[in-house]
Each structure stands twice: as C-alpha cells, then as structure tokens.
Amino acid sequence: MARRIGSRYTAHQILGRGSAGTVWLGEGPEGPVAIKLLREDLSSDQELVGRFVQERTALLGLEHPHVVSVRDLVVDGNDLALVMDLVRGTDLRTRLDRERRLAPEAAVAIAADVADGLAAAHAAGVVHRDVKPENVLLDMQGPLGPGGSHRALLTDFGVAKLIDTPRRTRASKIIGTPDYLAPEIVEGLPPRAAVDIYALATVLYELLAGFTPFGGGHPGAVLRRHVTETVVPLPGIPDELWQLLVQCLAKAPASRLRASELAARLRALLPLLAGMPPLDVDEPDTDEAEEAAEELSGAAPAAGQPVRRRGAVPLVPGARPSDSNRDTHTSMRVPAPDELAGGARGTARAPRAAGAPRPGSARNRAVTRRRRLTLAVAATLLTAAGVATWLTTTDDTPPPPPDMENSAPAAP
Structure with a gap:
C-alpha cells in the first residue's frame, strides 16, 4: 500500500528494516528514491527534530561516487525521513552471509571504495560513526572492478549523530555496533574521524577472514577486547597488507592513517593481490572465561558445542547474526575503568610494577601457583621441624634421680 511522505514523495514497498527505522522504495519528482523513515519515537523527539534540521545542509552537501547521497530531509507531522539515492544491488552483509569471505583483491577494492567515500565525508567535517557491512551497498548495475x-x-551518514543526542545517551552510553567500535569510543572519548578508519579496518579484516578481529561472545567481552587485546595475525596475506591493517587497528587514534591515505595504499596493493583465492582460516574459539559470560547472558551454546566468534554480535537474545532486523545503533553502558583493567585473556593494560606479570595472564597464574606451593612447603617444613625438635627434647631428658629412700645404705 502506497504511503505519502511529505508533499513530494510516495513510499511503495519496504526494502529493509533497522533499529533506526524502515527503508522504503519510493518515488519522487526526479524518479525512484530510497526513503529511510525514522521510528515514530524518534520523530516525536523535538530535540532530535531540531538536530535533524540543523544537519540538513551538511548531509545534503555530501556528494561522492562512493557515498549514497541524501537528496532531501522530510519533517512532516509524525514523519521524519531521509530521501536518498536508490542503489540497485545489495548490502555487503548479505554478500558476506552468502560467501563468508572474499578474495583479497575484491575485499581490498571494496575497502578502498569506502575509504574514498570517508575521505570526502571527513573533508566536509562529517564522521560516519557506524561503518559496518550493513551500511555498505554494492551497485550491481555498474561495471565490475x-x-x-x-x-x-x-550509506547512513549522519544517522548515528542524529540519534546520539546528549539527553538520549548522556555520558554513559555508547552509540554504535560492538564489533566495529574503536577503543576510544568504548572508553567514553568523543568520536573523531579516526573511529571510521578503525571500523573500516575491522570490516576489511572480516572480508578477508570471515569473522571480526574482536567479535564473538557477550557484547561486554567484545567491548573489552577492543581496549585490551591486540589483533590476531591472518596467515596467507602479504605482509604489506597486514601491516596496513595493524596500523589502522591501532589503539591510539593518532597512529591510524587518514581515509585518503588508506584509500591510496589499498589501491596500490591491488596488483599484488590479483588472482589470490580467499583465505583458508578457522574462526578462533572463545576461551573458558568468555563461555562463562555467554552462559550468564543466556546465550550459551548447547552442551558439547564449541563457542565460536561470529562476524556480528546480536544484542537481542535469540537473534541470529544474519537477521534482517539488524541493530544499526545500540545504546550500551560505558565500562568503568576497573572493568577494563582485567580481561579474560589477561591482556589488559593494568598498572603494575616493572617486570611484574599482567593480572590474569598465564605467567601471573604460574607465579601465583609457585608462591602458594612455596608457602605450603615452607609450612610443612616448619611443622616437621617443630615436631623433630619436640621429639629430640623429649629423648634427651635426663632420667629422674634414684629413689633416695630405697637406695640409701642401711643404718649401722
């Protein structure tokens, strides 16, 4: 059933749904368009509507071959909508669900396109804040690359910023998707352009490996890994590509490349990757501590089944990672410093004396066991020494003097 959106657009068919709203196939004065109709509770938020109007100029001015352009913003009664270019194709998540991983050349080419789009956005002062496969569209009508x-x-530029109002999120909330969140966002710092580079590097890692570098298990464990763990190497890719990934996944935002630099470096690697097949790597298992977290969250696997990392973390219990109703924006509590200080894998950067093992690490556990064993042995030795001293003292006691009454000579 057709639905009017403002005075210029008509929505005909639902193309997809997300946590922020519903995307419709629509018609406007210049032909077919995609209309993202935000949720009713968002449209009734007057503060959000004000921000929506304020962002109009920035969003409408962002035009680039690798960005889905916003043509119009509609505020009409209870309708709050973004009218965007219609892309004839699918999203990157759908392709990943079908193929699991891509050949390195194709993966790098897609990441380079996205980096080009980010470079244009960052130059215009716009940070995406939610780069992930669901927000990358593939144009099936154009020539192959x-x-x-x-x-x-x-796509979806500005949506995270629009929803992230101070009143809605305060200082203790996180806007984004756990698998792709930069460490500085987890730690409560304001998002800058570098968060998009980190997220794009995470997407590229996922395109190559079939899973994200820090994903899987309970969302809280995923957030902790972004802050405390280093990325696991991918065997089988050229060292130049691996070093590029490591740099863009750096914990320090200043260490990451800019979007334009990343795009140029990725395109320079394409001849080196030509003809390489998809990687043959296994998804890493989740360790025992994370299995316990899964169990506490109610999402533990069946008995005897291994817990494995997935490409995306569903935040709704029972939801599948490939669910078409994916959460685009999630509001989560920022972990306290003491929660980030200790990790299940013992990789947290907790303050400690020079040369001391990290709390929770294998070395720390070994030292603790040795200390306990040493104390137990010492206690045993002390106890044995005490018993031996008592026995020795008992054996060396002189015999009592003879009975004087019985041993004295008889009187004359």
Whole structure:
C-alpha cells in the first residue's frame, strides 16, 4: 500500500528494516528514491527534530561516487525521513552471509571504495560513526572492478549523530555496533574521524577472514577486547597488507592513517593481490572465561558445542547474526575503568610494577601457583621441624634421680 511522505514523495514497498527505522522504495519528482523513515519515537523527539534540521545542509552537501547521497530531509507531522539515492544491488552483509569471505583483491577494492567515500565525508567535517557491512551497498548495475568486485557506496551518514543526542545517551552510553567500535569510543572519548578508519579496518579484516578481529561472545567481552587485546595475525596475506591493517587497528587514534591515505595504499596493493583465492582460516574459539559470560547472558551454546566468534554480535537474545532486523545503533553502558583493567585473556593494560606479570595472564597464574606451593612447603617444613625438635627434647631428658629412700645404705 502506497504511503505519502511529505508533499513530494510516495513510499511503495519496504526494502529493509533497522533499529533506526524502515527503508522504503519510493518515488519522487526526479524518479525512484530510497526513503529511510525514522521510528515514530524518534520523530516525536523535538530535540532530535531540531538536530535533524540543523544537519540538513551538511548531509545534503555530501556528494561522492562512493557515498549514497541524501537528496532531501522530510519533517512532516509524525514523519521524519531521509530521501536518498536508490542503489540497485545489495548490502555487503548479505554478500558476506552468502560467501563468508572474499578474495583479497575484491575485499581490498571494496575497502578502498569506502575509504574514498570517508575521505570526502571527513573533508566536509562529517564522521560516519557506524561503518559496518550493513551500511555498505554494492551497485550491481555498474561495471565490475578488481577481483570482480562491485562498486561500493557507504550509506547512513549522519544517522548515528542524529540519534546520539546528549539527553538520549548522556555520558554513559555508547552509540554504535560492538564489533566495529574503536577503543576510544568504548572508553567514553568523543568520536573523531579516526573511529571510521578503525571500523573500516575491522570490516576489511572480516572480508578477508570471515569473522571480526574482536567479535564473538557477550557484547561486554567484545567491548573489552577492543581496549585490551591486540589483533590476531591472518596467515596467507602479504605482509604489506597486514601491516596496513595493524596500523589502522591501532589503539591510539593518532597512529591510524587518514581515509585518503588508506584509500591510496589499498589501491596500490591491488596488483599484488590479483588472482589470490580467499583465505583458508578457522574462526578462533572463545576461551573458558568468555563461555562463562555467554552462559550468564543466556546465550550459551548447547552442551558439547564449541563457542565460536561470529562476524556480528546480536544484542537481542535469540537473534541470529544474519537477521534482517539488524541493530544499526545500540545504546550500551560505558565500562568503568576497573572493568577494563582485567580481561579474560589477561591482556589488559593494568598498572603494575616493572617486570611484574599482567593480572590474569598465564605467567601471573604460574607465579601465583609457585608462591602458594612455596608457602605450603615452607609450612610443612616448619611443622616437621617443630615436631623433630619436640621429639629430640623429649629423648634427651635426663632420667629422674634414684629413689633416695630405697637406695640409701642401711643404718649401722
């Protein structure tokens, strides 16, 4: 059933749903469009509506071959909508669900397209804040690129910023998707352009490996890993590509490349990757501590089944990672410093004396066991020494003097 959106647009068919709203196939004065209709509770928020109007100029001015352009913003009664270019194709998550991982050449070509789009956005002062496969569209109508890749376009610019109002999130909330969140966001710092680079590097890692570098298990464990763990190497890719990934996944935002630099470096690697097949790597298991966290969250696997990392973490119990109703924006509590100080894998950067093992690490556990064993042995030795001293003292006691009455000579 057709639905009017403002005075210029008509929505005909639902294309998809997300936590922020519903995307419709629509018609406007210039032809087919995609209309993202935000949720009713968002449209009734007067503060959000004000921000929506304030962001109009920035969003409408962002035009680039690798960005899904916003044509119009509609505020009409209870309707709050973004009218965008219609891309004939699918999103990157759907392709990942179908193929699991891509050949390195295609993966790098897609990431380079997205980096180009981010470079244009960052130059205009716009930070995406929610880069992930669901927000990358593949244009199936255009010519194929390196490795048979389709042209990639980044969508949903500005949506995270619009929803992230001070009243809605305060200082103790996180806006984003756990698998792709930069460490500085987890630690409560304001998001800058570097958060998009970190998220894009996470997406590229996922395209190559079939899973994200820090994903899997309870969302709280995922957030902790972003802050405390280092990325696990991927065997089988050229060292130049691996070093690029490591740099863009750096914990310090200043260590990451800019979007334009990343795009250029990725495109320079394409000839080196030509003809390489998809990687053959196994998804890492989640350790025992994270299994316990899964069990506490009510999402533990069946008995005897291994807990494995997934490409995306569903925040609604029972939801599948490939669910079409994916959460685009999630509001989560920022972990306290003491929660981030200790990790299940013992990789947290907790303050400690020079040369001392990290709390929770294998070395720390070994030292603790040795200390306990030493104390137990010492206690046993002290106890044995005490018993021996008592026995020795007892054996060396002189015999009592003879009975004087019985031993004295008889009187004359």
